[in-house]
Amino acid sequence: MRTYTLVNQKGGVGKTTTAISLGAELGRRGMKVLIVDCDPQANATSCLGIEPGSVTAGTYDALIGRLPATDCVLHSPNLKLTLLPSSPALAGAQVEIVGMADRERALQRALSPLGGHFDYVLIDCPPSLGLLTVNGLVAATNGVIIPVQCEYLALEGLSQLMQTLQRLRSGLFPALAVRGLLLTMYDSRTRLSKEVADELRDHFGDSVFETVIPRNVRLAEAPSYGIPIASYAPNSPGGIAYREFAEEILERDGVPMAKAAVRVSKDGIPKNARSAALGDHGGVSHGA
Ligand SMILES: Nc1ncnc2c1ncn2[C@@H]1O[C@H](COP(=O)(O)OP(=O)(O)O)[C@@H](O)[C@H]1O
Ligand SMILES: [Mg+2]
Numbered sequence: 001m002r003t004y005t006l007v008n009q010k011g012g013v014g015k016t017t018t019a020i021s022l023g024a025e026l027g028r029r030g031m032k033v034l035i036v037d038c039d040p041q042a043n044a045t046s047c048l049g050i051e052p053g054s055v056t057a058g059t060y061d062a063l064i065g066r067l068p069a070t071d072c073v074l075h076s077p078n079l080k081l082t083l084l085p086s087s088p089a090l091a092g093a094q095v096e097i098v099g100m101a102d103r104e105r106a107l108q109r110a111l112s113p114l115g116g117h118f119d120y121v122l123i124d125c126p127p128s129l130g131l132l133t134v135n136g137l138v139a140a141t142n143g144v145i146i147p148v149q150c151e152y153l154a155l156e157g158l159s160q161l162m163q164t165l166q167r168l169r170s171g172l173f174p175a176l177a178v179r180g181l182l183l184t185m186y187d188s189r190t191r192l193s194k195e196v197a198d199e200l201r202d203h204f205g206d207s208v209f210e211t212v213i214p215r216n217v218r219l220a221e222a223p224s225y226g227i228p229i230a231s232y233a234p235n236s237p238g239g240i241a242y243r244e245f246a247e248e249i250l251e252r253d254g255v256p257m258a259k260a261a262v263r264v265s266k267d268g269i270p271k272n273a274r275s276a277a278l279g280d281h282g283g284v285s286h287g288a
Contacts, residue, residue, distance in 0.1 A: 005140035011127030014184035024228030025246030027080030037086035049226025143179030
């Protein structure tokens, strides 16, 4: 099982879009994928067609220890994705876990019953460096993926994030790694996008993924249909880019592509997972 956390304290840089789009592509390749929505704004949850207000068991309940995470996940056979959904209640968790012992490890603890059920766990963080994000970082066993929007001052925004990562490394989590920076919303028509991309590659070298995600309206449209780009517009520039990104991840992780393509993703899903009509606005269906 590999766990990656999508992080950037800036909002609107493509964390949620990347979690959903990468997750769906890995799922299509037979990987068992869990998306953990760790943002009280619950965008990943609504991007998958689930109304956050309807979530009665989700990240919040697992985080505060009210329910085991295995009872909170929703599985979509259609999209080949499993989701630990968020709800507005998660905003309260920040306050509730402050008093807990080992409060930075609450998410890691909450996710541990799911260990072994999945090939990939992708944790989507809120746009802040608060306690929920720190929990997301501490759970990032295989490192963090940092989406960076190709725009002015991108580099400045990153230094605060790098400092936070460094602080965690020298304290709680020495092995915390940067899996890579992903350039997003690249606009090939502007010189600025190219300049920012060049600057980031100069500065971070091989830590920048080769794949670049273009600005593409299809990526912005897909959430309103509650489905990932892989189902909405797989051959759009955005769809193709996320397919390439999934391939780059699998390759860097040493997962043989052929094996990834033939793996059956049916078994192994926690038996308590409720099947959810993720992706068709059908709401959450309860029961096996
Ligand atoms: N490559 C892209 N091209 C166009 N729109 C995008 C792209 N990536 C994300 N978006 C849109 O930009 C907004 C912010 O993206 P999102 O993934 O929610 O960012 P974050 O999770 O970092 O706040 C969303 O409306 C999303 O649909
Ligand atoms: Mg988001």
